[in-house]
Amino acid sequence: MSAAKAARQTTGAYAIELHNVNVFYGEKLAVKDVSLNIQRQKITAFIGPSGCGKSTVLRSINRMNDLIGGARVTGEVVYNGENLYASNIDAVEVRRRIGMVFQKANPFPKSIYDNVAYGPRLLGVRGKKQLDEIVERSLKGSFLWDEVKNDLKKSGLALSGGQQQRLCIARTIAIEPDTILMDEPCSALDPIATQAIEELMRELVKKYTIVIVTHNMQQAQRVADMTAFFSIRKEALEGGKDRRWGVLVEYAHTPQIFESPQFEETERYIGGEFG
Amino acid sequence: MVAHESSSQKEPIFMATTLGAGQEQPAAQNIGITTARGPEPRRGSLQKRPRPVDGLVRILLFFCGILSIFTTIALIIVLLSESIAFFTSGLVTLPEFIFGTRWQPVAGEFGILPLLNATIVTSFWAMVVALPLGIGGAIYLSEYAKGSTRDKLKPILEILAGIPTVTYGFFALTFMTPVLRVILGENNVSIYNMLSAGLVMGIMILPTIASMSEDALRAVPNSLREASYGLGATKFETISKVVVPAALSGLIASFIVGIARAVGETMIVALAAGAGPVANLTVNPLGSGETVTGHIARISGGDLSYASIDYQSLFALGLALFVFTLALNFISQWVTRRFREVYQ
Numbered sequence A: 001m002s003a004a005k006a007a008r009q010t011t012g013a014y015a016i017e018l019h020n021v022n023v024f025y026g027e028k029l030a031v032k033d034v035s036l037n038i039q040r041q042k043i044t045a046f047i048g049p050s051g052c053g054k055s056t057v058l059r060s061i062n063r064m065n066d067l068i069g070g071a072r073v074t075g076e077v078v079y080n081g082e083n084l085y086a087s088n089i090d091a092v093e094v095r096r097r098i099g100m101v102f103q104k105a106n107p108f109p110k111s112i113y114d115n116v117a118y119g120p121r122l123l124g125v126r127g128k129k130q131l132d133e134i135v136e137r138s139l140k141g142s143f144l145w146d147e148v149k150n151d152l153k154k155s156g157l158a159l160s161g162g163q164q165q166r167l168c169i170a171r172t173i174a175i176e177p178d179t180i181l182m183d184e185p186c187s188a189l190d191p192i193a194t195q196a197i198e199e200l201m202r203e204l205v206k207k208y209t210i211v212i213v214t215h216n217m218q219q220a221q222r223v224a225d226m227t228a229f230f231s232i233r234k235e236a237l238e239g240g241k242d243r244r245w246g247v248l249v250e251y252a253h254t255p256q257i258f259e260s261p262q263f264e265e266t267e268r269y270i271g272g273e274f275g
Numbered sequence B: 001m002v003a004h005e006s007s008s009q010k011e012p013i014f015m016a017t018t019l020g021a022g023q024e025q026p027a028a029q030n031i032g033i034t035t036a037r038g039p040e041p042r043r044g045s046l047q048k049r050p051r052p053v054d055g056l057v058r059i060l061l062f063f064c065g066i067l068s069i070f071t072t073i074a075l076i077i078v079l080l081s082e083s084i085a086f087f088t089s090g091l092v093t094l095p096e097f098i099f100g101t102r103w104q105p106v107a108g109e110f111g112i113l114p115l116l117n118a119t120i121v122t123s124f125w126a127m128v129v130a131l132p133l134g135i136g137g138a139i140y141l142s143e144y145a146k147g148s149t150r151d152k153l154k155p156i157l158e159i160l161a162g163i164p165t166v167t168y169g170f171f172a173l174t175f176m177t178p179v180l181r182v183i184l185g186e187n188n189v190s191i192y193n194m195l196s197a198g199l200v201m202g203i204m205i206l207p208t209i210a211s212m213s214e215d216a217l218r219a220v221p222n223s224l225r226e227a228s229y230g231l232g233a234t235k236f237e238t239i240s241k242v243v244v245p246a247a248l249s250g251l252i253a254s255f256i257v258g259i260a261r262a263v264g265e266t267m268i269v270a271l272a273a274g275a276g277p278v279a280n281l282t283v284n285p286l287g288s289g290e291t292v293t294g295h296i297a298r299i300s301g302g303d304l305s306y307a308s309i310d311y312q313s314l315f316a317l318g319l320a321l322f323v324f325t326l327a328l329n330f331i332s333q334w335v336t337r338r339f340r341e342v343y344q
């Protein structure tokens, strides 16, 4: 923990830098040559058509791809001056600093309390008082506290979809990461729950660096400071088949992407003319 | 049970097709499909026609179902009636049967405890082997093994589960027992002993437990594993704190099925654990002991006269076993239902 705090103080301009990142699933190239710098305490949105590799790039940032057999990352992901894919880096430690929230809320089949306390307990926090404090702080941080403070013993799965997603966010901030990756966190939620999560993101970004994948253009415009547009390249192979991989097309401040994109492809996508 | 399900499921499907054929909508769809596909379909009257094969199959399946229920009921009736005859013979009372510590039909003593004791001792040692190894193997297969390794190992497990138990019994007597006698001393280990039978029974049950547990572990959604890794958990923490607790109901169910098999297993104990109920109740597994099933097997093999008290006592034992395994089944169903839907 103290190492994490110390590292946090080394202020480079960027929280995370991707240099020429390629991701392979087995032999298949999924994402090619992505380079981008993610700014500290800003919200960065990844947008682009389905299958262009947004999730793949996101998961390469906290080494979640390690969990998929055959997945391989080349290039560099630099975090606080260290390449996360260097051989001496511990993926478990990386995920403690760079937390993740998934598309489908995935609370553990445990109580709300145990869901939030899961990460801190892994880090060795045992005291009841200390855990109580962390649970309360995290649930307040995800704006869920008022709704659940009276039944923390209830199963996390007994909550509504939006509440479950906020529980997952609380669970993530309980381990005090400095970056939070969110893969379409609102795609299964109604507009009101979505609004709650968006407000939460704007609050969280005061302390955390956030990267979010979204299919919702309005959402990107509402919350993101920076937006990265990814797209698909394909190459015809013999026999009518083709090979597809994802690329980063354009990365800029959100208003620029949406109002004056540099590339026609971006313009067509945000204009809704894309496959 | 089976018959009920199959007949009640058959019915609506059958009804639906006959009804559908009599109405307009499906016919309209047919036309749509023809224009797209080309070849003219068989078009006839919309009226109901006889479908003799459907009816025949239905009746046949119904009898298959009914037969299994019928045999079970017949079995229970026979068990019950002979047991009632046993308990009303005036020679033994139910409490004497349940709490009696000696089983000596010649002396008119019918206490089930010595037999039950041997059953429990052998089953205990079986579970000592099968539970940790079975669940450990299941965790390896589900969480550690590569997909290709698992695809090779899983069928092997299922084949192992199908080896006839007499083979295992022979193995216990001619291999396990000599090994135990070398390790623990010839004077300490009887030729027929409960430990050898129990350990080999554990080996017999192992594949079943491993296979069922592996199914339970694999049914845990990957999203829970990802959530755990995403919070900085190691593989071991993820398995012990998330995957195993989420699969608990299935693991317990496999455990109970394992116990039920151990309790009901006959051949291994009959061959290796010993013949003749031990005089004194002992949990020492190095001595011999006759289990409930072993006793039934031995006595029914001999020349027993029908309607004798010895003969009827076997049915009482059978009934006791039946009640025991039925209870285990209910517990396992209850446990499974109690913990199901813990995750979606």
Ligand SMILES: Nc1ncnc2c1ncn2[C@@H]1O[C@H](COP(=O)(O)OP(=O)(O)OP(=O)(O)O)[C@@H](O)[C@H]1O
Pocket (backbone or CB within 6 Å): A025, A030, A048, A049, A050, A051, A052, A053, A054, A055, A056, A057, A068, A246
């Ligand atoms: N576990 C995997 N194994 C093999 N290929 C994968 C795996 N996950 C993703 N891919 C492939 O990588 C490519 C990029 O997938 P990815 O999930 O990153 O896209 P995405 O942009 O997140 O799409 P969506 O918007 O639908 O979520 C796709 O071609 C996909 O088939």
Ligand SMILES: [Mg+2]
Pocket (backbone or CB within 6 Å): A054, A055, A056, A183, A213
């Ligand atoms: Mg995705």
